[in-house]
Amino acid sequence: DVKVTQSSRYLVKRTGEKVFLECVQDMDHENMFWYRQDPGLGLRLIYFSYDVKMKEKGDIPEGYSVSREKKERFSLILESASTNQTSMYLCASSSGAAPSYNEQFFGPGTRLTVL
């Protein structure tokens, strides 16, 4: 079974703190994604990566950055957390390359609260 794990289920941070959300997958997937999930808005793509050291902006990248130094790990960084970044963050991974991408597998999510 594919396993996507996220470093924390719940996280509470202060405004202005630097926040790291970690995601690890164990199936050698090429592609990894970070989404945020908000009520009434569904999931929105923040950043994604098709390979190590590669990153591409999603639909809402402002205020976030990412790092992918190893194939299995994809980190989301909030350089200076703000209250409007309070949300559920979901990581996903998939195998495949253009144009055939396979199913995305999701992690359990990190519920981040910024005070």
Added chain:
Amino acid sequence: AQTVTQSQPEMSVQEAETVTLSCTYDTSESDYYLFWYKQPPSRQMILVIRQEAYKQQNATENRFSVNFQKAAKSFSLKISDSQLGDAAMYFCAYRALAQGGKLIFGQGTELSVKP
């Protein structure tokens, strides 16, 4: 820009009955995939069913089936013989072949199942 709309924030069904969740999408692409994902309470999101746009036949997975109307850009999910374990948030999602592995999600429909 592609969009996905789920107009039913909440739905309810009696156990053993059938329920249909609605989804519409907007795209100018001709090659794309559509998905339904299920997110049970406090559990990871999983893929329920997928549909390739070039296929006229509606996809079916056990008690789950879709009604894909390409001209109307409609993609509804039918759950037959509903079970208590079907209670979850359901997300409709879209992926265009030309857009790589990126998924665009709808707002979600929260389904409750009454015993």
